[in-house]
Amino acid sequence: MYEFQALEASTSGSKDDAFYTHTLSSEEQSAAQRKPQSIKREPLVFFIMRLNLRAVLLLLIVSVAVITFCIYMRCDAFSFSPEFVRQLGRRQTSETGLLHATQSLAAPLQDIECSINQEYSIHCKRDENANEVYVPFSFLRQYFDVSGAVSSSGGGAGIESPKFNWMHSTAKVNLPKGKYDTRGVFMYFENYNVEVRDRVKCISAAEGVPVSTQWEKRGYFYPTQIAQFALAHYSKNLTEPAPRVHVLEDADSNQLEWSTPKTSNMSRIWHHKFNTSIVQFETTIGYESAISIQLNQTLDLVLSVDLLLVTNSSSLMVTVLNRDNKHRYNLHYIAAELLLSVQESNIYYGLGTGALNKWRHMTRDLHIDVQKGIVMGDKRSPLKVRRSDLEVLSIAFLGIGFYDNLTLSTSNHLAHFYDAAEWFVHNQDHKSGGWTNPVRRSLNGFAELRPGWISAMGQGHAISVLARAYWHSGGDERYLRAAALGLQPYRVYSRDGGVLAQFMDKYYWYEEYPTTPASYVLNGFIYSLLGLYDLNSTAPGKIAREAGKLFAQGMYSLKKMLLLYDTGSGTSYDLRHLSLGVAPNLARWDYHATHVNQLLLLATIDSDPLILQTAERWKGYMFGKRAKHN
Amino acid sequence: MYEFQALEASTSGSKDDAFYTHTLSSEEQSAAQRKPQSIKREPLVFFIMRLNLRAVLLLLIVSVAVITFCIYMRCDAFSFSPEFVRQLGRRQTSETGLLHATQSLAAPLQDIECSINQEYSIHCKRDENANEVYVPFSFLRQYFDVSGAVSSSGGGAGIESPKFNWMHSTAKVNLPKGKYDTRGVFMYFENYNVEVRDRVKCISAAEGVPVSTQWEKRGYFYPTQIAQFALAHYSKNLTEPAPRVHVLEDADSNQLEWSTPKTSNMSRIWHHKFNTSIVQFETTIGYESAISIQLNQTLDLVLSVDLLLVTNSSSLMVTVLNRDNKHRYNLHYIAAELLLSVQESNIYYGLGTGALNKWRHMTRDLHIDVQKGIVMGDKRSPLKVRRSDLEVLSIAFLGIGFYDNLTLSTSNHLAHFYDAAEWFVHNQDHKSGGWTNPVRRSLNGFAELRPGWISAMGQGHAISVLARAYWHSGGDERYLRAAALGLQPYRVYSRDGGVLAQFMDKYYWYEEYPTTPASYVLNGFIYSLLGLYDLNSTAPGKIAREAGKLFAQGMYSLKKMLLLYDTGSGTSYDLRHLSLGVAPNLARWDYHATHVNQLLLLATIDSDPLILQTAERWKGYMFGKRAKHN
Structure with missing residues (x-):
């Protein structure tokens, strides 16, 4: 549009165009100022003959110079009044309809x-x-607090003009793909990559679940994070294509030619109890005696193996190459009480001494294990390793032990999921039913939560994991029992070690953080409800009814309290302003988007128009829409 | 700052300045294009001799034209790449530190x-x-939803440069001048001019109080508005300088030479009961028989008189001149059941037939009476009359009656105040204690309020008026009794005809609009509290205790609920979002400012830091400050 109008102006210019204001370089200005002197030096006859031509040129240049100079110097006497320029603009508009062009050319x-x-x-x-x-x-x-950036175009002066993209919010709304189904994807968690997060120190080799450093640097098991890890992998398993699975050695139909030093021994034997062949190995101490296999495997970076180590000097070692910088990393999985330890290129993950003489199925994402090792070794500026740059060079066993089903695959989401589900089975407080948080947690303005606190969000998430594990495993009662026991804190007030609060002595609320006074964090509450819904959908009889009752009680509160979070242009994260009498703790855009996503999901299982209407309005806030004022 | 930098650039320009881009008029462009032709027509000898001079001029003009033309045409081949211009900018910066100036000159x-x-x-x-x-x-x-305007400076190109004033809110915060005192100014109501508002049809001559058209065009008595009228005049009486009072005629020490037609009669007689002289008049029908006095009074436009009319054809007539347009208006105060009627320049105010044979003290702002008459006569484009343009030309009495103390003054705030206080004494519903609103009131989303509803704001305001009247009158019990009876609706739920609501079955709230469900309008609630405070401060014994109890109950709720209105960037006007499950009804800035003003006032009588801290934060919102997000 604009170019076209400018073009018109330059071809259909009238006398009025002469009143455009100009900018002029100082070189031009000095040229204009030199002129009078050169005139004086020329003979009169030439001067007269040139007058016609020079008059035009001089008049032109001097006028341009004077106007420009006057504008720069704010020289009132010589500049045209704004009123005059405006009149001119109006006249032009009515005559030629070129106001737009006039402005952009005439008035910088x-x-x-x-x-x-x-x-x-x-x-x-x-x-x-x-x-x-x-x-x-x-x-x-x-x-x-808005965002914006000029979109990059091909070189700036290219054919496509650059554009400025104004973004009221950079967060993303996830529209549910259909009615929420407990057996299906959890929310939009297929997009989550929990283990990649900076606040995940590593995946524990002993447990197969993430270790958090969010609130305590030395690392701890954070039930909410472990559940998100599980739910992400459960969801990815449903949405991603089936993995490529490469069974390297199962002592049966898949066998490799292992390099076995003279002092070492490897044999395939029959395991009567398992009714399958397994590999037995025995080496002396020192890596040169390890039985090993050379590989050049890329992309298939998820290793899994059934492993039994007999002595605590036994280990599994995987050597990985960063093809980009030719750096090699040795991943050691050792039978020691150790989380993660790094010595130069050697990265050690401890399987725990409790793992000795016990079969365990171990699943490791070698990319994550390398990356977390690098971060551990260089906290200040750790190298980011691309998954596609990694190549598995070798796998080696050392010491005395047995293994079976050594596999490399592109992914093994269900293995991660079940590792986490097992963690919840084995790490529940049997008295309270809670998965306790072993760290202090300080919320601004509230009394600090002491280690051992329970989170309704953690409980709900864990129950969502266990309900899926119960269903997916075809009815493993251990998962069901843990989930049912996990309901208990929903009925116990925060002050008594549970997660229950009551708003204005009226509405029951399940607290992500069981603070005193209550904090009423919205997103955690809704996650706690989803856990209840999941258990209600999958558990038999009495347990389903119990979960359903707690869910209904929570949904009732949610509908009564939802609008408390609505600021007319966004949402608040919690209700600490009401509890503490302070400023509202506004939700940043990604939490606001979480609120919207959660409500959109709830709207697929609860037809109360309040849910969907509120979700739609809150979505609008992300695009700069606001509630009306009176 | 900027001018200074631009100046520097134009005096210290280097070769690099030549790369400034230019705009050029089409006249200049065609001049540049004509050049080659004129060269061909000139003899060679002149051409060579001129070369030096012309080369400079031509090179200059052609290069300017080409660059400009290329930019207009987006002619890639000839324009400098942005990268090049950037480099140039960087070079200049490092060499001369003139980046700012370079940009503003070089790169429009x-x-x-x-x-x-x-x-x-x-x-x-x-x-x-x-x-x-x-x-x-x-x-x-x-x-x-922000405001802004360029400040007007002396002619635009004057010495003082124009400035753009960004205003997040155009509303005004009124800082309390000290601890709130019931005997003093009410809030900042000395700034209110209730009768000037468009939604005030006129001041009733029968009652001396405003008539509202806000929710019903034919006009009605709106207790809240009448109370604001009273409180504004009470406050102005305290803050304005004492009025200039010009007693025209009191049949005693002040007497005028009245023009008395032959058929008419006027005499000064002794009133035994009042123990003072009064004027008796008797005329035939028709204005030519009126007894009258010619005046040329300006500015003193508030007329007051003690008047008794005997027949319903009797009246007081005041002729007023608009000195600006020489228009005359005849204000007729007649003994009729009529609010306001206009026939050309005759403006009729009815005193009511109930006024016959009864003394009444009447106070009229002639400017307001003229202005409201003009609006009544020409609703579409009524003339705005300036107070300073008005001149009282004559005052006349017609029919049969008596009068005394005919006065013109610059103001008579206390008379207006007491007129309103009397209205509250005489217009209270003795059963409910309410001053009822005789109109329907529809709040979006709520069931319509039917005529007869009571407002906690109206009750509180009325009690604020009556408490002041009781105190100021030196203890007139009528005012006290009305105020005490006015407490009754505070104890009756809205559904039962009162103004009481309860938030979440817990906190008592006094409703400006007694809707079902409750609407919890904040500013009206606080005004209702001020009424209680005022009565508590002025009434004796039991009544004070009753008011104090209701006040304490309300303040308790206010502190518990105040933060419900805080959106983190403003306030909501009410809590309809919670009651109806809809978008919050955000307070526009002037209501938000009212919230702030009210809290600042309450902070002077309640030391709970919540009040002052919240007020200060809410004040910040008016300057674009926001609560933090997480």
Whole structure:
């Protein structure tokens, strides 16, 4: 549009165009100023003959120079009044309809001081003709907390012009693909990569679940995070294509030619109890005696193996190459009470001494194990390793032990899922039914939560995991029993070690953080409800009814309290403003998006229009829409 | 700052300045294009001799024209790449530190499309060198609901540069001048001019109080408005200088030479009961027989008189001149059941037939009476009359009656105040204790309130008036009794005809609008509390205790519920979002300012830091401050 109008102006220019204002370089200005001197030096006859030509040129240049100079110097006497310029603009518009072009050619924007609420000033631009002031985005970004960026185009002056993309919120809304189904994907967790997060120290080799450093640097098991790890893998298993699975050695139909040093021994034997062949190995101490196999496997970076180590000097070692920088890493899985330890290129994961002489199925994402090792070794500027750059060079066994089903695959989501489900079975407090958080947790304004606190979000998430494990395993009662016991804290007030609160002595609430007074974190509450819904959907009889009752009680509260979170332009994260009498703790956009996503999901299982209407309005807030004022 | 930098650039310009881009008029362009032709027509000898001079001029003009033309045509081949210009900018900065000046001279802002949340586009400006995008304020105004205007300076190009004033809110915060005192100014109501409001039809001559048209066009008595009228005048009486009072005629020490037609009669007689002289008049029908006095009184436009009319054809007539347009208005105060009626320049106010044979003290603001008459006569484009333009030309009495103390003064606030206080004494529903609203009131989403509803704000305001009247009158029990009876609706639920609601079955609330479900309008609630405080401060014994109990109950609720209104960037007007499950009804800035003003006032009588801290935070919202997000 704009180019077209500018073109018109330059071809259909009339006398009025001469009043465009100009900018002129200082070189041109000095050229204009030199002119009078050169005239004096020329003979009169030439001067007269040249007058015609030179008059045009001189008049032109001098006028341009004077106008420009006057504008720069704010020289009132010589400049045209704004009123005059405006009249001119109007006349042109009515004559040729070229106001837009006139403005953009004639009046470069002026600088104008912009006083913000009489508190401070910023530099703005003004288009006096169009009666418009332009405000710099760098100011708007911080004042209104909006985002924006110029879209990169091919080289700047390319054919496609650059565009500025104003984003009220950079967070993403996930529309549910259909009615929520406990047996299916959890929320949109197929997009989650829990183990990649910086606050995940590593995946414990002893447990196969993430270790968090979020609130305590030395690392601890955080039930909420472990459940999200499980739910992400459960969901990925449903949404991703089936993995490529490469069974390296099962002592049966898949066998490899292992390099076995003379002092070492490897044999395939029949395991009567398992009714399958397994591999037995025995080596002396020192890696040179390990039985090993050379590989050049890329992409298939998830290793799994059934392993039994007999002595605590036994281990499994995997050597991985970063093809980008030719760096080699040795991943050691050792029978020691150790989480993660790094010595130069040797990265040690401990399987725990309790693992000795016990079969265990171990599943390791070698990319994650390398990356977490690198971070451990260089916390300040750890190298980011691309998954596609990694190559498995060798696998080796050392010491005395047995193994079977040594496999490399692109993924093994269900193995991760079940590792986590097992963790919940084995790490529940049998008295309270809670999966306790072993760290202090301090919420601004509230009394600190002491280690051992239970989170309704953690309980709900764990129950969502266990309900899926119960269903997916075809009815393993251990999962069901753990899930049912996990309901218990929903009925116990926070002050008594549970997660229950009551809003205005009226509405029951399940607390993500069981603070005193209550904090009423919204997203954690809804996650706690999803756990109840999941158990209600999968458990038999009495357990389903119990979960259903707690779910109904929570949904009732949610509908009564949901609007408490609505600020008319966003949401608050919790209700600490009501509990503590302080400013609302506004939800940043990604939490706000979580609220929207959760409500959209709930709307697929609860037809109360309040849920969907609120979700839609809250979605609108992400695009700058606001509730009306009176 | 900026001018200074631009100046520097134009005096210290280097070769690099030549790369500034230019705009050029089409006249200049065609001049440049004509040049080659004129060269061919000139003899060679002149051409060579001129070469030196012309070379400079031509090179200059042609290069300017080509560059400009190329930019207009987006002619890639001839334009400098942005990268080159950037390099140049960097070089200059390091050499001379003039980046800012360079940019503003060299690179006029480019147009850039700005895509708003991928929903629609607006035109922005871009300064590529400074990596800044400028957004038009006309967009920001509607998107963020902010205000702004260029401050007018002396002619635009004057010495003082214009400034753009960004105003997050245009509303005003009124800081309390000290501890709130019931005997003093009410809030900041000395700034209120109730009778001037468009929604005030007129001041009833029968009652001396405003008649509202806010919710019903034919006009009705709106207790809240009448109380504000009273409180404004009570407050003005305390803050304004004492009025100039000009007693025209009191049949005693002040006497005028009245023009008395032959058929008429006027005499000064002794009133035994009042123990003072009064004027008796008797005229035939027709204005030519009126007894009258000519005046040329300006500014003293508040007329007061003690008047007794005997027949319903009797009246008081005041003729007023608009000195600006020489228009005359005859204000007739007649003994009729009539609010306001206009026939050309005759404006009739009815005193009511009940006024016959009864003394009444009447106080009229002639400016208001003229203005409301003009509006009544020409609703579409009524003339605005300036107070300073009005002149009282004459006062006349017609028919049969008596009068005394005919006075003109600059103001008579206490008379207006007591007129309203009397209205509350005489218009209270003795069963409910309420001052009922005789109109339907429809709040979006709620069932309509039917005529006869009572407002806690109206009750509180009325009690504030009556408490002051009781105190100021030195203890007139009628005022006290009415105020005490006015407490009754505070104890009766809305559904039973009162104004009481309960939030979450827990906190008592006094409803400005007794809706079902409750609406919890904040500002009305606080006004209802001020009434209770006022009565508690002025009434004796039991009544004070009753008011105090209701006040304490309300303050308790206020502290528990105040944060429900806090959106983190403003306040909501009510809690209809919680009652109805809809979007919050955000308070527009002037209501938000009212919230702030009310809290600042309450903070002077309640030391709970919650009140003052919240007020201060809410004040910050008016300057664009926001609560933090997590």
